[in-house]
Amino acid sequence: IMVRGVGEVLRQPEFSQVQQVQTIMHLLEEEQEQLWKLICDEPEIEETGQPKVTVRIGTENPLEPMRTCSLIFSSYRRGTVPVGRVGVLGPTRLDYENAIAVVAAAAAYLSEAFNYY
DSSP: OOOOOHHHHHTSGGGOSHHHHHHHHHHHHTOHHHHHHHHHSSOOBOTTSSBOEEEEEGGGSSSGGGTTEEEEEEEEEETTEEEEEEEEEEETTOOHHHHHHHHHHHHHHHHHHHHHO
């Protein structure tokens, strides 16, 4: 799991409590297998055949430390084989329309890159 933009997340008022930040950082750095289960147990394809963008807001997240956050993710593929996931983790007051569009575009771009080479 690659994590970028932690500084931006920490500047959000929702993450002003040190204990909350420590718990989330522990999950991202030390308990990655729990996070993998969270993002890999979701279906990857919509009924239309398009890659699915999954949105989990607050208490929709099964992991307790994530219940104050939103998680948006999608898979990218090489042909029909999923090779990874890309996503955004942030506060529950995210600009969802923009975040969903960014995740979908990143997944599409990565899929295109994997299929080109």
